[in-house]
Amino acid sequence: MPSLLSEINSPDDLKNLEQSQLKTVADELREFIIDKISQSGGHLGAGLGAVELTIALHYVFNTPVDKLIWDVGHQAYPHKILTGRRDQFHTIRQGGGLSGFLKRSESEYDAFGAGHASTAISAALGIATARDLAGDNYSVLAIVGDGAMTGGMAYEAMNNAGLQKRNLVVVFNDNNMSIAQNKWAFSNYFTELIANPSYNKLKSNVWEITGKLDSLGDRIRRIASRVEEGIKVVITPGILFEALGFRYFGPINGHNIPQLIKIFKEIKNLSGPILVHTVTRKGKGYKPAEEDEQALHGVTPFDKVTGQSTKKTTSNPTYTEVFGNALVELAKENQNIVGITAAMPDGTGLDKLQKIFPNRFIDVGIAEQHAVTFAAGLATQTFIPVVAIYSTFLQRAFDQIVHDVALQNLHVIFALDRGGIVGADGPTHHGVLDFAYLRSIPGMVVMSPKDEIELRNMLYTAVKYNSGPVAIRYPRTQGSGMSVDKPFQKLEIGKAEIVRHGKDIAILSIGNMVNHSLGAAELLIQESFDPTVVNMRFVKPIDEKTLSDICKKHKIIITIEDHSASGGFGSAILESISKNNFKDISVVVHGIPDTFIEHGTIPELHKQLKLDAKGIASLVKDLIKTNR
Numbered sequence: 367m368p369s370l371l372s373e374i375n376s377p378d379d380l381k382n383l384e385q386s387q388l389k390t391v392a393d394e395l396r397e398f399i400i401d402k403i404s405q406s407g408g409h410l411g412a413g414l415g416a417v418e419l420t421i422a423l424h425y426v427f428n429t430p431v432d433k434l435i436w437d438v439g440h441q442a443y444p445h446k447i448l449t450g451r452r453d454q455f456h457t458i459r460q461g462g463g464l465s466g467f468l469k470r471s472e473s474e475y476d477a478f479g480a481g482h483a484s485t486a487i488s489a490a491l492g493i494a495t496a497r498d499l500a501g502d503n504y505s506v507l508a509i510v511g512d513g514a515m516t517g518g519m520a521y522e523a524m525n526n527a528g529l530q531k532r533n534l535v536v537v538f539n540d541n542n543m544s545i546a547q548n549k550w551a552f553s554n555y556f557t558e559l560i561a562n563p564s565y566n567k568l569k570s571n572v573w574e575i576t577g578k579l580d581s582l583g584d585r586i587r588r589i590a591s592r593v594e595e596g597i598k599v600v601i602t603p604g605i606l607f608e609a610l611g612f613r614y615f616g617p618i619n620g621h622n623i624p625q626l627i628k629i630f631k632e633i634k635n636l637s638g639p640i641l642v643h644t645v646t647r648k649g650k651g652y653k654p655a656e657e658d659e660q661a662l663h664g665v666t667p668f669d670k671v672t673g674q675s676t677k678k679t680t681s682n683p684t685y686t687e688v689f690g691n692a693l694v695e696l697a698k699e700n701q702n703i704v705g706i707t708a709a710m711p712d713g714t715g716l717d718k719l720q721k722i723f724p725n726r727f728i729d730v731g732i733a734e735q736h737a738v739t740f741a742a743g744l745a746t747q748t749f750i751p752v753v754a755i756y757s758t759f760l761q762r763a764f765d766q767i768v769h770d771v772a773l774q775n776l777h778v779i780f781a782l783d784r785g786g787i788v789g790a791d792g793p794t795h796h797g798v799l800d801f802a803y804l805r806s807i808p809g810m811v812v813m814s815p816k817d818e819i820e821l822r823n824m825l826y827t828a829v830k831y832n833s834g835p836v837a838i839r840y841p842r843t844q845g846s847g848m849s850v851d852k853p854f855q856k857l858e859i860g861k862a863e864i865v866r867h868g869k870d871i872a873i874l875s876i877g878n879m880v881n882h883s884l885g886a887a888e889l890l891i892q893e894s895f896d897p898t899v900v901n902m903r904f905v906k907p908i909d910e911k912t913l914s915d916i917c918k919k920h921k922i923i924i925t926i927e928d929h930s931a932s933g934g935f936g937s938a939i940l941e942s943i944s945k946n947n948f949k950d951i952s953v954v955v956h957g958i959p960d961t962f963i964e965h966g967t968i969p970e971l972h973k974q975l976k977l978d979a980k981g982i983a984s985l986v987k988d989l990i991k992t993n994r
């Protein structure tokens with residue numbers, strides 16, 4: 367018998383099924399996701415937890431006319447499969463394949479693009495406003511996790527939605543987990559409440575009593591005002607949302623399809639802002655993912671039976687690990703060091719600090735803006751905050767870096783992991799704008815290490831610097847595996863290092879591109895070219911002394927960066943050359959062109975962008991030839 371899932375090519379096919387068949391669809395969908403993601407890797411737990419929710423939403427609502435706006439988008443794999451992308455699903459996150467997040471250009475069912483958290487309610491309210499202005503009539507739903515609810519933007523949007531009173535549904539998908547344990551003050555409250563037997567008994571009574579949902583709000587209030595303290599508990603989960611102008615429904619079991627369908631059908635025709643609180647289990651239906659929600663949030667290919675990764679592990683530590691270990695070493699010596707993460711303790715390597723100095727580790731939730739100003743506050747009191755945030759997510763906190771940190775010249779250290787091309791997560795996650803947004807800020811020091819030892823030394827230098835904000839930017843990859851068992855060394859701020867002396871051309875490089883440039887130099891030497899290679903180390907301040915020497919000895923410079931060619935490291939070199947009036951020098955800036963780069967593996971993308979050794983060598987060769 368053909369599986370039900372194989373017959374579903376759009377939500378219309380789902381709607382043609384009997385409600386009693388949907389449980390089978392859910393089972394098949396889960397199996398399909400586990401099977402495919404075990405081969406390709408990707409986000410696992412969130413999607414498994416949202417299977418029934420997705421089915422119920424597409425069953426009840428008239429998508430794509432009705433709009434589903436998924437927050438982050440990592441939980442939208444079931445949505446992708448049910449909306450015509452089942453047969454391409456095995457290509458997810460691979461070059462040329464489906465995106466791992468939501469993308470308007472990928473499907474008309476992806477009403478709004480995502481990848482970063484806490485944006486869905488704002489986008490949904492914008493769409494709802496457009497609908498009303500155009501005199502249209504369709505439903506708009508934002509599906510938001512409890513992790514995403516730790517981001518301030520979610521409240522900014524709810525506040526505005528509550529005042530605008532437009533028809534808008536927020537489905538609050540509460541699995542009590544972010545990637546790590548969620549840092550949401552209300553989580554404990556909801557968890558205790560939902561687990562409370564008297565609450566559950568009262569709740570089912572209330573559901574029976576209240577009957578029709580369109581009068582639920584008023585009737586619950588009437589009931590609650592009449593009865594004892596106990597029943598008041600029933601309405602309290604909604605108080606937060608009700609105060610913001612939302613009518614609250616829930617909490618309901620987000621794995622119970624009939625219950626989900628019932629509530630969605632009933633709220634569909636209600637007006638005003640509505641919040642449906644569904645309680646789900648991250649990784650639902652797959653034991654390893656249920657048992658270790660954090661580890662199986664995002665996975666590399668794995669063994670379906672054990673849940674263990676099948677990826678061959680090499681022993682080289684990642685830059686993240688090197689950073690995490692170095693920070694612990696430094697924190698042992700300096701009690702003022704405090705590590706701050708925005709919901710990514712493992713991803714940033716701060717979990718190491720958390721284990722050893724839990725008091726000096728703070729996870730602020732998905733709240734990058736708050737993280738930065740919070741760090742600024744700490745820095746005013748002589749603490750040394752190390753704010754470890756992925757380059758792409760720090761984009762959010764630009765004003766906080768400017769206004770709260772730099773303007774007051776506070777000693778805050780920014781550790782930007784995932785600088786440069788990040789691979790499978792694609793354009794929402796590439797960290798290719800950071801040099802530009804950081805170096806434009808007065809007083810900011812911006813550095814990027816060529817290898818693991820330099821990363822350690824940069825962190826050490828940043829701790830000792832004590833004269834204002836410092837940013838260190840490093841890539842997602844593993845290091846070279848070099849021994850880092852060496853004492854820390856303080857670097858001179860703004861001092862470059864010439865790693866190869868030549869005469870035909872100067873290749874000025876930064877960060878992970880220094881090695882690629884050295885690789886290019888090797889290829890060029892084989893063809894009798896003789897390039898100079900410089901590890902500039904600092905995007906700000908630029909080493910003008912070294913640059914002056916380079917300009918005197920070379921006629922051509924090429925700058926290489928794993929960053930947008932516009933406004934970054936190469937631009938800093940050009941500005942410096944222009945300011946100092948260095949003469950008779952031709953400069954080519956090579957980085958990422960003025961376009962968003964899709965997903966693929968890091969080596970594939972570097973190759974495509976001519977940021978690998980071969981690509982750099984070919985550019986250099988052409989330059990030398992045309993300048994002869």
Ligand SMILES: Cc1ncc(C[n+]2csc(CCOP(=O)(O)OP(=O)(O)O)c2C)c(N)n1
Nearest residue numbers: 412481482483511512513514543544545709
């Ligand atoms: C601005 C921003 N910071 C950090 C992240 C990394 N991130 C991706 S998913 C996630 C957890 C989201 O938790 P939740 O909304 O509860 O969804 P769940 O995975 O539990 O379904 C985080 C922190 C992000 N996508 N965007």
